[in-house]
Amino acid sequence: MRVLIVHAHAEAKSFNAALTEQAIATLTSEGHEVRVSDLYQMRFDPISDRRNFTTVRDADFLKQQWEEDYATEHDGFTPELQAEIEKVEWCDVLIFQFPLWWFGLPAILKGWVDRVFAFKRVYGRGRLYENAAFAGKRALVSLTTGGIGTMYTATGLHGEMEKVLFPIHHGMLAFTGFTVLPPFLSYAVAHGSEADRAEQLRAWDARLRALETTEPLQWAPRFAEIDEAGQDRLPRFLVQGTFTAEPTGIERLKAQGIVQAAQLSEDRRQGWLTVRAADAEAARESVRTLPFLTEPCPVAVRMV
Numbered sequence: 001m002r003v004l005i006v007h008a009h010a011e012a013k014s015f016n017a018a019l020t021e022q023a024i025a026t027l028t029s030e031g032h033e034v035r036v037s038d039l040y041q042m043r044f045d046p047i048s049d050r051r052n053f054t055t056v057r058d059a060d061f062l063k064q065q066w067e068e069d070y071a072t073e074h075d076g077f078t079p080e081l082q083a084e085i086e087k088v089e090w091c092d093v094l095i096f097q098f099p100l101w102w103f104g105l106p107a108i109l110k111g112w113v114d115r116v117f118a119f120k121r122v123y124g125r126g127r128l129y130e131n132a133a134f135a136g137k138r139a140l141v142s143l144t145t146g147g148i149g150t151m152y153t154a155t156g157l158h159g160e161m162e163k164v165l166f167p168i169h170h171g172m173l174a175f176t177g178f179t180v181l182p183p184f185l186s187y188a189v190a191h192g193s194e195a196d197r198a199e200q201l202r203a204w205d206a207r208l209r210a211l212e213t214t215e216p217l218q219w220a221p222r223f224a225e226i227d228e229a230g231q232d233r234l235p236r237f238l239v240q241g242t243f244t245a246e247p248t249g250i251e252r253l254k255a256q257g258i259v260q261a262a263q264l265s266e267d268r269r270q271g272w273l274t275v276r277a278a279d280a281e282a283a284r285e286s287v288r289t290l291p292f293l294t295e296p297c298p299v300a301v302r303m304v
């Protein structure tokens with residue numbers, strides 16, 4: 001496979017740099033081709049304006065997406081940008097390596113996305129999500145944090161990491177066509193021991209070796225499933241029931257976009273699931289693999 005790592009850390013001795021070095025070593029040893037855009041080393045310019053283009057569609061009024069459209073048609077991206085776009089087009093897998101800054105991408109990497117994921121060349125005019133240019137490619141974010149993992153949970157101070165990453169996962173990567181793999185999270189790297197960090201590098205090595213077989217994240221609805229107002233054509237049902245055992249399959253159903261939300265009682269025996277399905281029977285059927293107590297299971301299904 002061809003892998004592009006976009007690396008966003010200014011310090012060559014940082015843990016982010018160690019993660020990128022590990023990725024290069026692991027992927028190369030697995031026989032993959034690896035290219036790295038080391039944004040600080042390249043002094044990548046994150047500002048998106050007329051300097052993106054060698055062409056001009058409208059000299060009086062800068063409308064970024066119109067200029068991107070025009071540049072796509074007239075081979076008008078500046079060489080620095082053209083090179084980055086071609087690297088993404090070249091790769092099968094895109095990896096973002098960065099420290100979490102203000103719950104998001106460092107500006108240099110956000111600027112890279114702003115400039116490289118150009119209208120018309122990559123997305124737009126009916127080409128969104130699974131129809132966009134990068135469909136068929138995989139993407140994976142590997143990030144480090146200052147905060148500890150328990151802070152990034154539903155009851156934690158910062159809220160769920162899944163929600164923090166949604167703008168990147170869904171709004172940038174899935175939006176432009178990528179199949180998104182679960183993130184690789186290195187929490188509180190500066191606070192742990194050398195041994196913790198060495199273990200984390202080993203875990204990264206293992207994740208990278210499983211790149212081709214890792215189950216991707218999924219979101220519903222897909223672009224093909226919406227109506228003219230951009231709404232999901234499928235309704236939601238509240239499914240309520242009692243479990244005989246720990247309902248471990250819920251996370252998988254969530255990842256598949258079938259269960260949209262789940263609430264469990266403290267003893268994890270009562271469940272209230274919001275299920276996306278065509279009708280009540282389909283909703284019931286789609287959660288049948290869970291260990292519900294009653295037959296027919298689950299107890300109550302109603303549209304919400």
Ligand SMILES: Cc1cc2nc3c(=O)[nH]c(=O)nc-3n(C[C@H](O)[C@H](O)[C@H](O)COP(=O)(O)OP(=O)(O)OC[C@H]3O[C@@H](n4cnc5c(N)ncnc54)[C@H](O)[C@@H]3O)c2cc1C
Nearest residue numbers: 014015016018099100101102103144145146147189190197
């Ligand atoms: C502007 C800004 C905004 C921020 N916003 C957030 C936020 O929203 N949420 C949040 O949680 N955090 C936030 N942070 C904190 C930031 O995410 C962390 O500081 C960062 O993720 C730490 O990663 P690093 O690579 O810089 O660590 P470093 O400090 O570079 O490295 C950590 C340790 O790893 C060691 N190390 C390096 N290489 C290796 C190796 N090969 N093996 C073992 N150890 C090694 C280093 O020597 C160092 O001791 C923010 C920071 C800034 C500056």
